Amino acid sequence: MSEIPGDLKFQKSHEWARIEDGGQVRVGISDHAQELLGDLVYVELPKVGDKVEAGATCAVVESVKAASDVYSPVSGEVVAVNETLNDKPETINEDAYGDGWIFVVKADNLDEMDSLLDPDDYAELIEDSED
Secondary structure (H helix, E strand, C coil): CCCCCCCCEECCCCEEEEEEHHHEEEEEECHHHHHHHCCEEEEECCCCCCEECCCCEEEEEEECCCEEEEECCCCEEEEEECCHHHHCCCHHHHCCCCCCCCEEEEECCHHHHHHCECHHHHHHHHHHHHC
């Protein structure tokens, strides 16, 4: 199993969220999720300026095996997207917690982060799903 960075929070649907300066939240999919999906071939990014709701679909990742919705962990406005993924979706496979981020949201309410899983709880969720 891959190392899970300690500064992240997770949704049960395998998105990670990292709080950054100014109430912004960087979002991607977990290393576990990209392993399950396999080689990614396409990412449908949200648009800068889009309003997203916590728990709602806002992006799609497609692999040679399947397509999977990406859900926003917080409500707010998309302020940045990772344009690199348009040409290199496999960046998520290579560096899920770094260069493979998908979008950044200016959160309406950072308290929504409190309902997400911490790294230990997420690791337990993954372990339970593999049993």
